[in-house]
Amino acid sequence: MERLSDFLNRLFDEYHRDFLLSTDPLEFVHRYQDPRDREVIALISALLAYGNVRQIRSSIQNAIDRMSSIATSPREFIFHLQEPAFRRQAFKVFRDWVHRFNTGSDLVRLLELLARSWERHGSLGGHFLSYKDPDDSDIETALNKLIAEWRSWAKATGAAKHSSFYFFLTAPASGSCCKRWCMFLRWMGRRDALDPGLWCMESPLLSTFPEGRYLRTAELVIPLDTHTGRISRYLGLTTRKNADWKAALEVTERLRECDPNDPVRYDFAISRLGILDLCQKSKNKEICSRCPLDQVCTPPPLPLRLKEAES
Numbered sequence: 001m002e003r004l005s006d007f008l009n010r011l012f013d014e015y016h017r018d019f020l021l022s023t024d025p026l027e028f029v030h031r032y033q034d035p036r037d038r039e040v041i042a043l044i045s046a047l048l049a050y051g052n053v054r055q056i057r058s059s060i061q062n063a064i065d066r067m068s069s070i071a072t073s074p075r076e077f078i079f080h081l082q083e084p085a086f087r088r089q090a091f092k093v094f095r096d097w098v099h100r101f102n103t104g105s106d107l108v109r110l111l112e113l114l115a116r117s118w119e120r121h122g123s124l125g126g127h128f129l130s131y132k133d134p135d136d137s138d139i140e141t142a143l144n145k146l147i148a149e150w151r152s153w154a155k156a157t158g159a160a161k162h163s164s165f166y167f168f169l170t171a172p173a174s175g176s177c178c179k180r181w182c183m184f185l186r187w188m189g190r191r192d193a194l195d196p197g198l199w200c201m202e203s204p205l206l207s208t209f210p211e212g213r214y215l216r217t218a219e220l221v222i223p224l225d226t227h228t229g230r231i232s233r234y235l236g237l238t239t240r241k242n243a244d245w246k247a248a249l250e251v252t253e254r255l256r257e258c259d260p261n262d263p264v265r266y267d268f269a270i271s272r273l274g275i276l277d278l279c280q281k282s283k284n285k286e287i288c289s290r291c292p293l294d295q296v297c298t299p300p301p302l303p304l305r306l307k308e309a310e311s
Contacts, residue, residue, distance in 0.1 A: 003296065004235065005258035008266050010292040015269035018193050023275050024268065025049045026187060028060050029196055035204040036075035038196055039124055043114060044107070046184035047168050051100050053275060059099035063107060066093045081108075081115040106165040112157065113150045122208030125188065125199040129213040138219050138252070139185055140172045140245075147171035147181075172245045182248065183223035186264050189215035194268060217262040222255065224248040227274025228267060230281070234297045 021027040025045035032038050041064070048059050064074070070089055071077035080086040090111075094104025114124055121127035131145040147169050159165045170176040191197025198205060199215040206214065222228060228251075229243035237254040240247040255263035273279035273291065280287060281299070288294045 007293050007296050008255075008258055008269075011269045011273075012266055014292060015272040016192075016194060016265070020268075020272055021194065023053060023272065025056055025060060026194060026268075028064070029187065032074070034073070034075060035198055036078075036118075036123070037073055039198055039205070040074035040078055040111070040114065042184060042187050042196070042198070043110075043124065046180050046187065047110065048099050048102070049180050049183060055100070059097075062097060063094075066097060066104075069093055078111060078115045078118060081112055082119065087112070101164050101167050103164060106168065109154060109157065109159050109165055110168050113153055116153060117150075123205045125203065125205050125215070126208035126210070129199065129209045129215065132213055132215070132219075134213065136219065138221055138249070139182075139215075140221070140249075143178065143181060143185070144171050144173045148173075175244050175246075177224040177229075177243050177245055177248045178221075179223045179225045179243075179248075182221050182264075183267075185215065186220055186223060186267060189220050190217055190262070190265065192265075217265070218256075218260065220252075220262075220264045221248050222252045222264050222267055223271075224251060225271070227271045227279070231270050231273055231279055231293075231297075234279075234299050235293065236298070 021030060025048070026042075028045045029038050029042045032041055044063055045060050048063070049056055067074055067077045070086070070093055071080060077090070081090060087108075090108050091105060094108050097104035097107065099107075117124045117127040121130060128142055128146050131142040132139070133141065136142065148171070151166070151169055154165065154169070170178050170181065172178055187195050188199040189195075189197065191200050191202060197203065199209070200217075201214045203209070203214060222232075224232070224243045224247060226243075229247065232238050232251045237251045238247045240250060252263050255266060259265060273293075278287065278291065283299055288297070291297070
């Protein structure tokens with residue numbers, strides 16, 4: 001794996017760059033400086049990250065615009081959601097908002113869960129980390145518990161009648177690769193020019209976390225989607241044909257051999273190859289020769305299939 005790490009590091013140096021943020025929903029988080037605004041926008045941006053890039057960006061911007069029409073900032077929108085009159089107004093403002101499988105009501109219900117986490121734990125980070133045992137090797141247990149509690153809260157408010165809402169609440173326990181949640185957690189757990197690291201040791205929200213708890217880069221799991229799944233198979237990081245939770249763990253474990261402390265740092269760069277159409281589904285000498293991974297990449301005989309529609 002030492003040889004592969006050299007090629008992945010070259011890819012990282014070339015594509016883990018802030019000028020490429022315009023191709024990723026993470027770009028919206030960088031528009032805000034307040035950590036609470038960032039937590040809100042990160043959650044929305046990550047969980048709407050399914051579909052094509054243009055559609056994703058349009059839906060996120062539309063959601064932000066609607067929030068701004070009745071609140072001075074994303075954090076104020078969340079704080080006011082506990083008020084019945086404001087809640088009714090929020091549902092009205094999002095009445096005709098749609099993003100593929102999800103409706104405006106789904107999104108407001110999601111943000112209600114965030115508001116409740118803030119009220120009880122001080123931040124979503126505080127809520128998630130209340131389930132994070134320091135001995136956990138990764139985020140699986142904490143994510144399962146957070147999603148289970150959010151599901152129970154949602155059912156109590158009547159969200160069970162809206163099956164599309166639960167597309168937001170995928171969990172490892174169901175076998176899902178949880179691409180969008182793993183991407184959100186990558187943003188929260190890593191701190192560099194791209195990832196804001198809102199839940200890491202240097203977090204401005206640290207006072208809301210249980211004592212001694214924060215998210216470590218070594219605990220993160222790769223956000224496995226169409227692009228990262230396919231390319232991971234080309235690189236021999238997984239032999240699984242389904243991009244499920246087991247495949248995500250397998251890819252992450254192989255990447256730990258390249259960087260034990262920060263295995264998912266390659267995620268943004270790998271996914272750019274697919275998003276920018278720089279990696280084809282079959283060998284193309286002209287295109288592949290320009291790729292930093294060309295010498296360690298072997299396209300598989302069968303395409304990787306996603307377990308759920310989270311491309």
